[in-house]
Amino acid sequence: MAAGAVLALITAVSGLSAQPLEQRAIFIKLRQPPAGGATEFALTDLGRQLGATVKTYDRFPGYATVIVPEGDTTQGVLERLRANPAVENAAPHLTCRLAYTPNDPYFRDTDNPDYFDPEDPEASVNQYYLYDVEAPGAWDYQRSASYVKVAIIDSGVSLFHEDLYSNVWTNAGEVPNDGVDNDNNGFIDDYYGWDFVGADKGDPTTDDPTNEDNYPGVWDPSWPQPETEENIENLDSAIGDTLDNNSDGGADLGVTHGTMVAGLASAVADNSMDLAGMGFNAKIMTVRVVNAEGWGWGVDAADAITYAADQEADVINLSFSFGRWEDIPPEELPEAILVRDAITYAHDKGCLIVASAGNSRGSQGYSGGIDFPASMNETISVGAVDWEGHYSDYSNWALPGETLDIVAPGDLTWTTSVLDASTWAVYQLLGYDIPLGTDLIDIPLGGTSFSAPIVSGYAALLRASYPELTLDQFREILHATATDLGPEGYDADYGYGLLNARGGIEYIPEPSTFCLMLVGLGAPLLGRWRKRLRRG
Numbered sequence: 001m002a003a004g005a006v007l008a009l010i011t012a013v014s015g016l017s018a019q020p021l022e023q024r025a026i027f028i029k030l031r032q033p034p035a036g037g038a039t040e041f042a043l044t045d046l047g048r049q050l051g052a053t054v055k056t057y058d059r060f061p062g063y064a065t066v067i068v069p070e071g072d073t074t075q076g077v078l079e080r081l082r083a084n085p086a087v088e089n090a091a092p093h094l095t096c097r098l099a100y101t102p103n104d105p106y107f108r109d110t111d112n113p114d115y116f117d118p119e120d121p122e123a124s125v126n127q128y129y130l131y132d133v134e135a136p137g138a139w140d141y142q143r144s145a146s147y148v149k150v151a152i153i154d155s156g157v158s159l160f161h162e163d164l165y166s167n168v169w170t171n172a173g174e175v176p177n178d179g180v181d182n183d184n185n186g187f188i189d190d191y192y193g194w195d196f197v198g199a200d201k202g203d204p205t206t207d208d209p210t211n212e213d214n215y216p217g218v219w220d221p222s223w224p225q226p227e228t229e230e231n232i233e234n235l236d237s238a239i240g241d242t243l244d245n246n247s248d249g250g251a252d253l254g255v256t257h258g259t260m261v262a263g264l265a266s267a268v269a270d271n272s273m274d275l276a277g278m279g280f281n282a283k284i285m286t287v288r289v290v291n292a293e294g295w296g297w298g299v300d301a302a303d304a305i306t307y308a309a310d311q312e313a314d315v316i317n318l319s320f321s322f323g324r325w326e327d328i329p330p331e332e333l334p335e336a337i338l339v340r341d342a343i344t345y346a347h348d349k350g351c352l353i354v355a356s357a358g359n360s361r362g363s364q365g366y367s368g369g370i371d372f373p374a375s376m377n378e379t380i381s382v383g384a385v386d387w388e389g390h391y392s393d394y395s396n397w398a399l400p401g402e403t404l405d406i407v408a409p410g411d412l413t414w415t416t417s418v419l420d421a422s423t424w425a426v427y428q429l430l431g432y433d434i435p436l437g438t439d440l441i442d443i444p445l446g447g448t449s450f451s452a453p454i455v456s457g458y459a460a461l462l463r464a465s466y467p468e469l470t471l472d473q474f475r476e477i478l479h480a481t482a483t484d485l486g487p488e489g490y491d492a493d494y495g496y497g498l499l500n501a502r503g504g505i506e507y508i509p510e511p512s513t514f515c516l517m518l519v520g521l522g523a524p525l526l527g528r529w530r531k532r533l534r535r536g
Contacts, residue, residue: 026074028081030062031088046086050077066090125441127275128387129409133454135278137502138461143269145282145464150265150315150456151308151351153301154258155290156238158418159192159217161259161439163267163274168192169283171311185310189214193286194307196300201237202254202293203245212300216288218255218418219437226436229425239437240292240421254294255420258286260444261319263416265453266460274441275415278457278501282464285313290320292420298322302338309346314463316346317456318355318379319449321371328372339373347378352463352471354456355379356448357404358396368399368492375402380459380475383495384410384451389485395448397492404495406478407485410451417442458501465505477504 046066047054053067068077074092081090110126130136149169159168169192173183176191187194191214198211219239226232232241240252262284267277289304290296301320308316322328328336346353358371374381384392385407391397392411398404417440419427424436444450455478462469462477479496481503486494 026066026068026078026081026090026092028064028066028087029089030064030086032086046084050080052077125414127414129413129454130276130278132387132389132409133278133458133499134502135276135458138458138505139280140502141505142461142465143280145266145280145460148279148282148314148460148463149285149312150279150282150317150460151285151287151311151313152258152262152265152317152453153287153289153304153308154261154317154319155254155256155292155294156195156197156216156218156258156288157262157284157286158220158259158416158437158439159286160220160222161263161416161418163271163416163439163441164259164262164284165268166271167266167268167277167281167284169285187214187307192216193288193311194304195238195288196304196307197238197288197291197296199237200291201241201243201245202291202295207291207297216286218259221419221435221437221439223437229428232421232425232436235421235436237292238288239418242421242425244293246293246295248293250294252292252420252422254290255292256417256440256442257290257294257319257444257449258288259418260415260442261317261449261453262286264413264450265317265457267416278454279460280457282315282457282460285311296320298332298335298339302335302342305339305342305346309342309349309351312349313346313351314467315456315459316351316353317453318353318373319447319452321356321358321374323358323360323371324369325372325375326369336372340376343373343376343378347471350468350470352456352459352469352474353379354452354459355381356452357381357383357398359384359394359447359449360396361392361394366396368397370396370398370402370404378471380455380471380478381405381495382448382452382455383407383493384446384448385485385494385498386411389498391486391493392446392448394446395451395493398495399492404492405475406455406482406496406499407494408451408454408499410448411446412443413446413450413454414441414443415450416440455499458499458504461501461505480504 050066051069055065066077066081068074078090081087110128158164171183171191174189174191175182177189179188181188193216195213195216198213200207200211219236226235229242240255242251244251263275263277265277266279266282266284267275269276269280285308287304287308289300305316322336343353355374357374360366370381373379381404383404384395386392387409395410419434419436419438419440421436424434427434459474462474481500482497483500484497490496
Protein backbone atom coordinates (compact mmCIF):
# COMPACT_ATOMS: atom_id res chain seq x y z
CA MET A 1 0.00 0.00 0.00
CA ALA A 2 1.37 3.40 -0.92
CA ALA A 3 1.90 6.12 1.67
CA GLY A 4 -0.99 8.08 0.23
CA ALA A 5 -3.28 5.11 0.79
CA VAL A 6 -2.09 4.86 4.40
CA LEU A 7 -2.80 8.56 4.80
CA ALA A 8 -6.26 8.11 3.35
CA LEU A 9 -6.86 5.23 5.74
CA ILE A 10 -5.86 7.26 8.77
CA THR A 11 -7.87 10.21 7.51
CA ALA A 12 -10.97 8.04 7.24
CA VAL A 13 -10.49 6.96 10.83
CA SER A 14 -9.94 10.43 12.24
CA GLY A 15 -12.37 12.44 10.16
CA LEU A 16 -9.63 15.04 9.71
CA SER A 17 -8.28 16.61 6.53
CA ALA A 18 -6.71 14.35 3.94
CA GLN A 19 -3.35 16.07 4.47
CA PRO A 20 -1.44 16.91 7.61
CA LEU A 21 -1.30 20.62 8.42
CA GLU A 22 2.37 20.77 7.55
CA GLN A 23 1.56 19.58 4.02
CA ARG A 24 -1.30 22.08 3.66
CA ALA A 25 0.76 25.10 4.71
CA ILE A 26 2.36 27.32 2.03
CA PHE A 27 4.74 30.14 2.89
CA ILE A 28 4.51 33.18 0.61
CA LYS A 29 6.30 36.47 0.06
CA LEU A 30 4.57 39.39 -1.62
CA ARG A 31 6.41 41.05 -4.50
CA GLN A 32 6.03 44.65 -3.28
CA PRO A 33 4.76 44.80 0.30
CA PRO A 34 2.25 47.66 0.48
CA ALA A 35 2.88 50.28 3.12
CA GLY A 36 1.13 50.29 6.49
CA GLY A 37 -2.15 48.39 6.88
CA ALA A 38 -2.35 47.79 3.14
CA THR A 39 -0.22 44.66 3.57
CA GLU A 40 -2.80 42.95 5.75
CA PHE A 41 -5.56 44.05 3.38
CA ALA A 42 -3.71 42.61 0.38
CA LEU A 43 -3.16 39.30 2.10
CA THR A 44 -6.74 39.14 3.32
CA ASP A 45 -7.90 39.80 -0.24
CA LEU A 46 -5.59 37.05 -1.46
CA GLY A 47 -7.05 34.63 1.07
CA ARG A 48 -10.56 35.55 -0.04
CA GLN A 49 -9.67 34.82 -3.67
CA LEU A 50 -8.36 31.40 -2.73
CA GLY A 51 -10.96 30.62 -0.09
CA ALA A 52 -8.03 30.00 2.23
CA THR A 53 -6.97 30.97 5.75
CA VAL A 54 -4.03 33.39 5.80
CA LYS A 55 -1.75 33.91 8.78
CA THR A 56 0.30 37.14 8.78
CA TYR A 57 3.41 38.02 10.80
CA ASP A 58 3.76 41.42 12.46
CA ARG A 59 7.53 41.08 12.60
CA PHE A 60 7.80 40.19 8.89
CA PRO A 61 5.55 42.40 6.72
CA GLY A 62 4.77 40.93 3.33
CA TYR A 63 5.20 37.32 4.47
CA ALA A 64 2.36 34.98 5.30
CA THR A 65 1.28 31.37 5.62
CA VAL A 66 -1.62 30.22 3.45
CA ILE A 67 -3.52 27.17 4.69
CA VAL A 68 -4.87 25.13 1.79
CA PRO A 69 -8.66 24.87 2.21
CA GLU A 70 -10.55 21.59 2.53
CA GLY A 71 -11.40 20.14 -0.88
CA ASP A 72 -8.42 21.77 -2.56
CA THR A 73 -4.89 20.50 -3.15
CA THR A 74 -1.58 21.96 -2.10
CA GLN A 75 -0.27 21.75 -5.65
CA GLY A 76 -3.33 23.52 -7.06
CA VAL A 77 -3.08 26.40 -4.61
CA LEU A 78 0.68 26.63 -5.17
CA GLU A 79 0.13 27.02 -8.91
CA ARG A 80 -2.47 29.75 -8.43
CA LEU A 81 -0.24 31.62 -5.99
CA ARG A 82 2.75 31.48 -8.32
CA ALA A 83 0.60 32.80 -11.15
CA ASN A 84 -0.54 35.76 -9.02
CA PRO A 85 1.46 38.90 -9.97
CA ALA A 86 1.38 40.12 -6.35
CA VAL A 87 3.24 37.02 -5.11
CA GLU A 88 7.02 36.90 -5.45
CA ASN A 89 7.49 33.44 -3.97
CA ALA A 90 5.29 30.58 -2.83
CA ALA A 91 6.58 27.27 -1.48
CA PRO A 92 5.84 24.58 1.11
CA HIS A 93 7.10 25.51 4.56
CA LEU A 94 10.65 24.65 5.54
CA THR A 95 9.99 22.20 8.38
CA CYS A 96 12.16 21.23 11.32
CA ARG A 97 11.45 18.16 13.49
CA LEU A 98 12.13 17.36 17.05
CA ALA A 99 14.25 14.21 17.33
CA TYR A 100 12.58 13.42 20.63
CA THR A 101 14.65 11.46 23.14
CA PRO A 102 13.25 10.81 26.62
CA ASN A 103 15.51 11.52 29.56
CA ASP A 104 15.59 7.94 30.84
CA PRO A 105 19.30 7.10 31.30
CA TYR A 106 19.17 3.64 29.71
CA PHE A 107 17.36 4.87 26.60
CA ARG A 108 20.41 4.61 24.38
CA ASP A 109 21.57 2.71 21.35
CA THR A 110 24.69 0.59 21.00
CA ASP A 111 26.67 -0.92 18.18
CA ASN A 112 26.67 -4.33 19.86
CA PRO A 113 23.79 -5.13 22.23
CA ASP A 114 25.26 -8.63 22.63
CA TYR A 115 28.26 -7.25 24.52
CA PHE A 116 28.15 -7.41 28.33
CA ASP A 117 30.81 -5.87 30.52
CA PRO A 118 30.99 -7.80 33.82
CA GLU A 119 33.12 -5.02 35.29
CA ASP A 120 30.46 -2.41 34.54
CA PRO A 121 27.09 -4.13 33.98
CA GLU A 122 25.17 -0.86 34.02
CA ALA A 123 27.11 0.36 30.99
CA SER A 124 25.75 -2.59 29.00
CA VAL A 125 22.09 -1.68 29.49
CA ASN A 126 20.55 -0.20 26.35
CA GLN A 127 17.33 -0.03 24.36
CA TYR A 128 18.60 -0.63 20.83
CA TYR A 129 15.27 -2.26 20.01
CA LEU A 130 13.35 1.03 20.27
CA TYR A 131 15.81 2.67 17.90
CA ASP A 132 15.43 -0.25 15.47
CA VAL A 133 11.67 0.31 15.23
CA GLU A 134 12.11 4.10 15.07
CA ALA A 135 10.28 4.79 18.32
CA PRO A 136 11.81 8.30 18.70
CA GLY A 137 10.30 9.27 15.35
CA ALA A 138 6.87 8.10 16.52
CA TRP A 139 7.27 10.01 19.79
CA ASP A 140 7.87 13.19 17.80
CA TYR A 141 4.21 12.91 16.86
CA GLN A 142 2.61 11.26 19.86
CA ARG A 143 3.85 10.95 23.41
CA SER A 144 0.65 11.34 25.36
CA ALA A 145 -0.84 7.88 25.70
CA SER A 146 -1.55 8.09 29.44
CA TYR A 147 -5.28 7.56 28.99
CA VAL A 148 -4.85 4.43 26.85
CA LYS A 149 -5.15 1.09 28.69
CA VAL A 150 -2.92 -1.83 27.72
CA ALA A 151 -3.96 -5.10 29.34
CA ILE A 152 -0.98 -7.24 30.29
CA ILE A 153 -2.57 -10.68 30.59
CA ASP A 154 0.38 -12.61 31.89
CA SER A 155 2.13 -13.92 35.01
CA GLY A 156 1.53 -10.82 37.11
CA VAL A 157 3.36 -7.51 37.28
CA SER A 158 5.50 -5.97 39.98
CA LEU A 159 3.00 -3.16 40.49
CA PHE A 160 5.29 -1.10 42.69
CA HIS A 161 8.35 -1.33 40.45
CA GLU A 162 9.89 2.12 40.43
CA ASP A 163 9.79 2.33 36.63
CA LEU A 164 6.23 0.98 36.30
CA TYR A 165 4.21 2.19 39.28
CA SER A 166 3.00 5.54 37.95
CA ASN A 167 1.79 3.82 34.76
CA VAL A 168 -0.20 1.11 36.57
CA TRP A 169 -3.93 1.24 35.85
CA THR A 170 -6.34 1.31 38.77
CA ASN A 171 -10.07 0.72 38.62
CA ALA A 172 -11.69 4.08 39.30
CA GLY A 173 -15.01 2.38 40.02
CA GLU A 174 -13.61 0.32 42.89
CA VAL A 175 -12.75 1.25 46.48
CA PRO A 176 -9.69 -0.82 47.40
CA ASN A 177 -9.96 -3.44 50.12
CA ASP A 178 -13.46 -2.57 51.36
CA GLY A 179 -14.85 -6.03 50.57
CA VAL A 180 -17.51 -4.62 48.26
CA ASP A 181 -18.00 -4.95 44.51
CA ASN A 182 -18.41 -1.18 44.11
CA ASP A 183 -18.71 -1.15 40.33
CA ASN A 184 -20.91 -4.27 40.19
CA ASN A 185 -18.71 -6.01 37.64
CA GLY A 186 -18.67 -9.29 39.54
CA PHE A 187 -15.16 -8.82 41.00
CA ILE A 188 -14.73 -7.61 44.58
CA ASP A 189 -11.90 -5.12 45.15
CA ASP A 190 -10.41 -5.45 41.65
CA TYR A 191 -8.64 -2.14 42.14
CA TYR A 192 -5.42 -3.23 40.41
CA GLY A 193 -7.02 -5.75 38.08
CA TRP A 194 -7.55 -9.44 38.81
CA ASP A 195 -5.58 -12.61 39.52
CA PHE A 196 -7.20 -15.63 37.85
CA VAL A 197 -4.45 -17.92 39.22
CA GLY A 198 -4.68 -17.03 42.91
CA ALA A 199 -2.78 -19.38 45.19
CA ASP A 200 -2.05 -22.02 42.55
CA LYS A 201 1.62 -22.97 42.59
CA GLY A 202 2.00 -24.46 39.12
CA ASP A 203 1.46 -28.12 40.00
CA PRO A 204 -0.89 -29.51 37.32
CA THR A 205 -1.96 -32.38 39.60
CA THR A 206 -3.16 -30.23 42.51
CA ASP A 207 -3.92 -26.74 41.21
CA ASP A 208 -7.53 -25.58 41.18
CA PRO A 209 -8.63 -23.70 38.04
CA THR A 210 -11.28 -21.88 40.12
CA ASN A 211 -8.64 -20.34 42.40
CA GLU A 212 -8.36 -16.56 42.09
CA ASP A 213 -7.98 -13.36 44.08
CA ASN A 214 -8.02 -9.60 43.72
CA TYR A 215 -4.27 -8.93 43.60
CA PRO A 216 -2.51 -9.60 40.26
CA GLY A 217 0.81 -8.15 41.40
CA VAL A 218 4.11 -9.72 42.40
CA TRP A 219 5.69 -9.51 45.86
CA ASP A 220 6.87 -6.05 46.86
CA PRO A 221 10.22 -5.71 48.70
CA SER A 222 8.67 -3.37 51.30
CA TRP A 223 6.53 -6.23 52.64
CA PRO A 224 7.73 -8.48 55.50
CA GLN A 225 10.48 -10.71 54.19
CA PRO A 226 10.55 -14.50 54.65
CA GLU A 227 12.86 -15.66 57.41
CA THR A 228 13.82 -18.88 55.64
CA GLU A 229 13.40 -20.49 52.27
CA GLU A 230 10.97 -23.02 53.77
CA ASN A 231 8.30 -20.45 54.67
CA ILE A 232 8.21 -18.81 51.22
CA GLU A 233 5.34 -21.10 50.30
CA ASN A 234 3.16 -19.24 52.80
CA LEU A 235 3.59 -16.04 50.79
CA ASP A 236 1.78 -14.94 47.62
CA SER A 237 2.54 -17.66 45.08
CA ALA A 238 2.98 -15.03 42.35
CA ILE A 239 6.58 -14.56 43.52
CA GLY A 240 7.29 -18.31 43.31
CA ASP A 241 8.21 -20.87 45.95
CA THR A 242 11.68 -22.09 44.75
CA LEU A 243 10.16 -25.49 43.81
CA ASP A 244 9.92 -27.07 40.37
CA ASN A 245 6.25 -27.88 40.83
CA ASN A 246 5.60 -29.24 37.33
CA SER A 247 8.94 -31.06 36.92
CA ASP A 248 9.98 -29.25 33.75
CA GLY A 249 13.53 -28.61 34.90
CA GLY A 250 13.06 -25.07 36.18
CA ALA A 251 11.42 -23.36 39.13
CA ASP A 252 9.60 -20.03 39.11
CA LEU A 253 10.26 -19.36 35.43
CA GLY A 254 7.08 -17.34 34.96
CA VAL A 255 7.35 -14.83 37.79
CA THR A 256 9.32 -12.13 36.05
CA HIS A 257 7.71 -12.59 32.66
CA GLY A 258 4.74 -10.27 33.11
CA THR A 259 6.90 -7.53 34.60
CA MET A 260 9.25 -7.76 31.63
CA VAL A 261 6.37 -7.61 29.16
CA ALA A 262 4.86 -4.62 30.98
CA GLY A 263 8.14 -2.70 30.84
CA LEU A 264 8.55 -3.21 27.10
CA ALA A 265 5.01 -2.01 26.50
CA SER A 266 5.02 0.94 28.86
CA ALA A 267 7.83 1.48 31.34
CA VAL A 268 7.55 5.05 32.62
CA ALA A 269 9.10 7.38 30.06
CA ASP A 270 10.67 10.77 30.69
CA ASN A 271 11.13 10.24 34.43
CA SER A 272 14.95 10.43 34.44
CA MET A 273 14.99 6.81 35.57
CA ASP A 274 15.93 3.49 34.00
CA LEU A 275 14.06 2.74 30.74
CA ALA A 276 11.35 4.03 28.43
CA GLY A 277 8.45 1.88 27.23
CA MET A 278 7.26 1.93 23.63
CA GLY A 279 3.77 3.07 24.67
CA PHE A 280 5.05 6.28 26.27
CA ASN A 281 3.15 6.12 29.57
CA ALA A 282 0.12 4.13 28.47
CA LYS A 283 -1.62 2.61 31.48
CA ILE A 284 -0.80 -1.01 32.36
CA MET A 285 -3.89 -3.06 33.22
CA THR A 286 -2.65 -6.13 35.09
CA VAL A 287 -4.52 -9.41 34.69
CA ARG A 288 -2.76 -12.51 35.98
CA VAL A 289 -3.43 -15.79 34.20
CA VAL A 290 -0.02 -17.53 34.20
CA ASN A 291 1.40 -19.06 37.38
CA ALA A 292 4.93 -18.86 38.70
CA GLU A 293 5.94 -22.00 36.79
CA GLY A 294 5.04 -20.35 33.50
CA TRP A 295 1.74 -21.94 32.47
CA GLY A 296 -1.96 -21.31 32.97
CA TRP A 297 -5.38 -22.79 32.32
CA GLY A 298 -7.24 -22.09 29.12
CA VAL A 299 -10.45 -21.23 30.95
CA ASP A 300 -8.59 -18.62 33.01
CA ALA A 301 -7.23 -17.12 29.81
CA ALA A 302 -10.76 -16.85 28.41
CA ASP A 303 -11.97 -15.28 31.63
CA ALA A 304 -9.06 -12.85 31.72
CA ILE A 305 -9.53 -11.69 28.13
CA THR A 306 -13.22 -11.13 28.74
CA TYR A 307 -12.44 -9.22 31.95
CA ALA A 308 -9.97 -6.94 30.15
CA ALA A 309 -12.47 -6.24 27.38
CA ASP A 310 -15.22 -5.45 29.87
CA GLN A 311 -12.85 -3.07 31.68
CA GLU A 312 -12.46 -1.27 28.33
CA ALA A 313 -8.86 -2.14 27.62
CA ASP A 314 -7.75 -0.43 24.41
CA VAL A 315 -5.00 -2.94 23.71
CA ILE A 316 -4.64 -6.55 24.87
CA ASN A 317 -1.19 -8.14 24.77
CA LEU A 318 -1.09 -11.94 24.62
CA SER A 319 2.49 -13.10 25.14
CA PHE A 320 1.52 -16.74 25.47
CA SER A 321 0.36 -19.48 23.14
CA PHE A 322 -1.43 -22.81 23.10
CA GLY A 323 0.58 -24.30 20.25
CA ARG A 324 -0.95 -24.64 16.80
CA TRP A 325 -4.75 -24.94 16.66
CA GLU A 326 -4.43 -28.02 14.44
CA ASP A 327 -2.36 -29.77 17.11
CA ILE A 328 -4.80 -29.29 19.99
CA PRO A 329 -6.21 -32.70 20.98
CA PRO A 330 -9.93 -33.04 20.17
CA GLU A 331 -10.82 -33.43 23.82
CA GLU A 332 -9.24 -30.11 24.65
CA LEU A 333 -10.96 -28.17 21.88
CA PRO A 334 -13.94 -27.09 24.03
CA GLU A 335 -11.60 -25.14 26.31
CA ALA A 336 -9.70 -23.78 23.32
CA ILE A 337 -13.00 -22.61 21.85
CA LEU A 338 -13.63 -20.62 25.05
CA VAL A 339 -10.38 -18.77 24.44
CA ARG A 340 -11.23 -18.26 20.78
CA ASP A 341 -14.66 -16.90 21.63
CA ALA A 342 -13.24 -14.59 24.30
CA ILE A 343 -10.83 -13.11 21.76
CA THR A 344 -13.67 -12.64 19.29
CA TYR A 345 -15.67 -10.93 22.06
CA ALA A 346 -12.77 -8.58 22.88
CA HIS A 347 -12.22 -7.83 19.20
CA ASP A 348 -15.90 -7.02 18.72
CA LYS A 349 -15.71 -4.61 21.66
CA GLY A 350 -12.92 -2.73 19.88
CA CYS A 351 -9.78 -4.07 21.59
CA LEU A 352 -6.58 -4.16 19.55
CA ILE A 353 -5.26 -7.65 20.32
CA VAL A 354 -1.56 -8.35 19.81
CA ALA A 355 -0.27 -11.92 20.14
CA SER A 356 3.07 -13.71 20.05
CA ALA A 357 3.50 -15.95 17.00
CA GLY A 358 5.29 -18.61 19.04
CA ASN A 359 8.79 -19.93 19.70
CA SER A 360 8.80 -23.39 18.13
CA ARG A 361 11.28 -22.90 15.26
CA GLY A 362 14.08 -25.37 15.83
CA SER A 363 12.00 -27.59 18.11
CA GLN A 364 11.74 -31.28 17.35
CA GLY A 365 8.72 -31.99 15.18
CA TYR A 366 8.01 -28.36 14.26
CA SER A 367 7.34 -27.92 10.55
CA GLY A 368 5.99 -24.39 10.48
CA GLY A 369 2.87 -22.55 11.51
CA ILE A 370 1.77 -19.76 13.81
CA ASP A 371 0.54 -20.63 17.28
CA PHE A 372 -2.99 -20.05 18.52
CA PRO A 373 -4.27 -17.44 19.34
CA ALA A 374 -1.88 -15.43 17.13
CA SER A 375 -3.21 -17.41 14.18
CA MET A 376 -6.67 -15.86 14.60
CA ASN A 377 -7.77 -13.08 12.25
CA GLU A 378 -8.85 -11.12 15.32
CA THR A 379 -5.26 -10.70 16.48
CA ILE A 380 -2.04 -9.13 15.22
CA SER A 381 0.60 -11.88 15.03
CA VAL A 382 4.14 -10.86 15.96
CA GLY A 383 7.35 -12.70 15.21
CA ALA A 384 10.83 -11.84 16.44
CA VAL A 385 14.14 -10.69 14.98
CA ASP A 386 17.53 -10.34 16.62
CA TRP A 387 19.52 -7.14 16.95
CA GLU A 388 20.98 -7.60 13.47
CA GLY A 389 17.54 -7.82 11.85
CA HIS A 390 17.64 -11.56 11.18
CA TYR A 391 14.68 -13.70 12.20
CA SER A 392 15.27 -15.19 15.63
CA ASP A 393 16.15 -18.86 15.68
CA TYR A 394 13.03 -19.65 17.73
CA SER A 395 10.46 -17.45 15.95
CA ASN A 396 7.64 -19.33 14.20
CA TRP A 397 7.11 -18.90 10.48
CA ALA A 398 3.79 -18.83 8.65
CA LEU A 399 2.42 -21.69 6.57
CA PRO A 400 0.38 -21.12 3.39
CA GLY A 401 -3.01 -19.76 4.36
CA GLU A 402 -1.60 -18.08 7.50
CA THR A 403 -0.35 -14.52 7.89
CA LEU A 404 2.53 -13.34 10.04
CA ASP A 405 1.71 -9.67 10.37
CA ILE A 406 4.90 -8.08 11.64
CA VAL A 407 8.20 -8.72 13.41
CA ALA A 408 9.90 -6.76 16.18
CA PRO A 409 13.06 -7.26 18.23
CA GLY A 410 12.74 -10.18 20.65
CA ASP A 411 16.35 -10.70 21.75
CA LEU A 412 18.47 -8.74 24.23
CA THR A 413 15.55 -6.51 25.12
CA TRP A 414 16.50 -4.97 28.46
CA THR A 415 13.39 -4.31 30.50
CA THR A 416 11.88 -4.14 33.98
CA SER A 417 12.08 -7.24 36.14
CA VAL A 418 11.72 -8.46 39.72
CA LEU A 419 13.72 -10.76 42.04
CA ASP A 420 11.80 -14.06 42.20
CA ALA A 421 11.89 -16.61 45.02
CA SER A 422 14.30 -19.01 43.33
CA THR A 423 16.88 -16.32 42.61
CA TRP A 424 16.39 -14.86 46.08
CA ALA A 425 17.14 -18.28 47.60
CA VAL A 426 20.35 -18.56 45.59
CA TYR A 427 21.46 -15.13 46.78
CA GLN A 428 20.69 -16.17 50.36
CA LEU A 429 22.93 -19.21 50.00
CA LEU A 430 25.69 -16.99 48.62
CA GLY A 431 25.36 -14.66 51.59
CA TYR A 432 23.67 -11.75 49.79
CA ASP A 433 20.71 -10.28 51.65
CA ILE A 434 18.76 -8.85 48.71
CA PRO A 435 15.04 -8.45 49.51
CA LEU A 436 12.57 -10.74 47.79
CA GLY A 437 10.71 -8.78 45.10
CA THR A 438 13.49 -6.22 44.55
CA ASP A 439 13.09 -4.06 41.43
CA LEU A 440 15.46 -5.07 38.67
CA ILE A 441 16.42 -4.05 35.16
CA ASP A 442 17.19 -7.31 33.41
CA ILE A 443 17.48 -8.93 30.02
CA PRO A 444 15.21 -11.84 29.03
CA LEU A 445 16.67 -14.78 27.13
CA GLY A 446 14.45 -13.95 24.18
CA GLY A 447 11.10 -14.86 22.73
CA THR A 448 8.17 -13.57 20.75
CA SER A 449 6.78 -12.79 24.20
CA PHE A 450 9.02 -9.76 24.13
CA SER A 451 8.54 -8.66 20.55
CA ALA A 452 4.74 -8.56 20.98
CA PRO A 453 4.60 -5.89 23.72
CA ILE A 454 6.71 -3.55 21.60
CA VAL A 455 3.94 -3.73 19.00
CA SER A 456 1.32 -3.36 21.74
CA GLY A 457 3.02 -0.19 22.94
CA TYR A 458 2.89 1.13 19.40
CA ALA A 459 -0.80 0.24 19.23
CA ALA A 460 -1.30 2.38 22.33
CA LEU A 461 0.35 5.35 20.62
CA LEU A 462 -1.99 5.03 17.65
CA ARG A 463 -5.02 4.59 19.90
CA ALA A 464 -4.01 7.75 21.75
CA SER A 465 -4.34 9.64 18.46
CA TYR A 466 -7.27 7.72 17.00
CA PRO A 467 -9.59 6.22 19.63
CA GLU A 468 -11.76 4.58 16.95
CA LEU A 469 -8.91 2.84 15.11
CA THR A 470 -9.99 -0.73 14.38
CA LEU A 471 -7.82 -3.83 14.34
CA ASP A 472 -8.12 -4.14 10.56
CA GLN A 473 -7.04 -0.53 10.09
CA PHE A 474 -4.16 -1.06 12.51
CA ARG A 475 -3.14 -4.14 10.55
CA GLU A 476 -3.15 -2.22 7.26
CA ILE A 477 -0.96 0.51 8.75
CA LEU A 478 1.49 -2.09 10.10
CA HIS A 479 1.71 -3.87 6.74
CA ALA A 480 2.02 -0.73 4.65
CA THR A 481 4.72 0.99 6.70
CA ALA A 482 6.86 -1.96 7.84
CA THR A 483 10.56 -2.01 6.97
CA ASP A 484 10.92 -4.86 4.49
CA LEU A 485 13.28 -7.66 5.55
CA GLY A 486 14.23 -10.88 3.79
CA PRO A 487 12.86 -11.47 0.26
CA GLU A 488 11.13 -8.46 -1.21
CA GLY A 489 7.55 -8.09 -0.07
CA TYR A 490 5.66 -10.40 2.27
CA ASP A 491 7.38 -13.63 3.29
CA ALA A 492 6.74 -16.36 5.82
CA ASP A 493 9.72 -15.55 8.10
CA TYR A 494 9.35 -11.78 8.45
CA GLY A 495 5.72 -11.24 7.49
CA TYR A 496 5.39 -7.74 6.13
CA GLY A 497 8.63 -6.70 7.80
CA LEU A 498 10.01 -4.95 10.87
CA LEU A 499 7.74 -2.64 12.81
CA ASN A 500 8.33 0.96 11.74
CA ALA A 501 6.70 3.05 14.45
CA ARG A 502 7.42 6.34 12.77
CA GLY A 503 6.24 5.10 9.39
CA GLY A 504 2.63 4.76 10.46
CA ILE A 505 2.30 7.54 12.97
CA GLU A 506 4.11 10.36 11.18
CA TYR A 507 1.12 11.01 8.93
CA ILE A 508 -1.03 11.96 11.88
CA PRO A 509 -2.22 15.56 11.32
CA GLU A 510 -2.29 16.36 15.01
CA PRO A 511 -2.74 14.49 18.28
CA SER A 512 -6.39 13.86 19.07
CA THR A 513 -8.10 12.28 21.92
CA PHE A 514 -6.88 5.70 20.55
CA CYS A 515 -4.75 -7.21 24.99
CA LEU A 516 -1.08 -9.39 26.10
CA MET A 517 0.26 -12.90 27.27
CA LEU A 518 3.35 -15.49 27.61
CA VAL A 519 5.66 -16.93 24.91
CA GLY A 520 9.11 -17.81 25.96
CA LEU A 521 11.75 -16.99 28.49
CA GLY A 522 14.08 -18.83 26.17
CA ALA A 523 13.94 -22.37 24.88
CA PRO A 524 10.49 -23.62 23.88
CA LEU A 525 8.64 -26.06 26.09
CA LEU A 526 7.86 -29.45 24.65
CA GLY A 527 5.16 -31.82 25.76
CA ARG A 528 1.40 -32.01 25.89
CA TRP A 529 -0.82 -28.98 25.79
CA ARG A 530 -2.88 -30.16 28.83
CA LYS A 531 -5.27 -27.20 28.66
CA ARG A 532 -2.42 -24.90 29.64
CA LEU A 533 -0.74 -21.87 28.23
CA ARG A 534 2.65 -22.70 26.87
CA ARG A 535 5.75 -20.59 27.26
CA GLY A 536 7.10 -21.88 23.96
